[in-house]
Amino acid sequence: MDSFQLNKYLMAILGTIFIVMSLNFLSGAIYFPHASEEKGFTIAVEDSGGDTGGAAAEASGPTIEPIEGLLASANTADGEKVFKKCAACHTAEQGGANKVGPHLWGVVGRPIASISDFKYSAAMTEYGQGKTWTFEELNEFIYKPKDHIPGTAMGFAGLKKTEDRANLIGWLREQADSPVPLPGSGS
């Protein structure tokens, strides 16, 4: 009789252990596919970020809207206002000093990294060899400086609005001894 009772207890304990282990196994089986589903979901989010063509695509996309066609009608008064974003680091008037960045008097048409008393980053010096700040270079640089010249010391996120860049560069063009001709204006 006693050993029969003991058997019943043992069976009960073993049964409990079995159930606990089964639950463990089952919850594992439920949990892990769930975790891998989450990973798949993350990838899907990245994909749709690229697909929607919204801000993400615009920021990393290779197509920066050209400004050449807008320069002739650029609102230089607005451009001067946009320059306030640059003025913490740059002067643009004749004889202006270098600040955090080099002075920008006559920058349109000026060889890149050519102000002798300003210490440029190695990245900009290297990039600029034999190059000039054309309208196109300026447009692309100001759109997102660190994309156009990786490693530049210019800590500025960029101007995403095409109109802002056109107005600003149109105004910068006038801050010069003899402004370079507008694109398409002939000789």
Ligand code: HEC
């Ligand atoms: C936070 C400071 C800062 C701001 C804001 C800033 N710049 Fe700069 N800029 C710099 C620095 C620093 C350099 C030198 C970069 C290097 O050596 O890599 C530079 C370089 C440049 C150059 C190259 C000049 C040359 O002599 O080759 C141009 C053009 C320029 N900036 C235009 C602008 C314009 C336009 C804006 C506003 C839309 C602007 N920057 C805003 C700091 C700034």
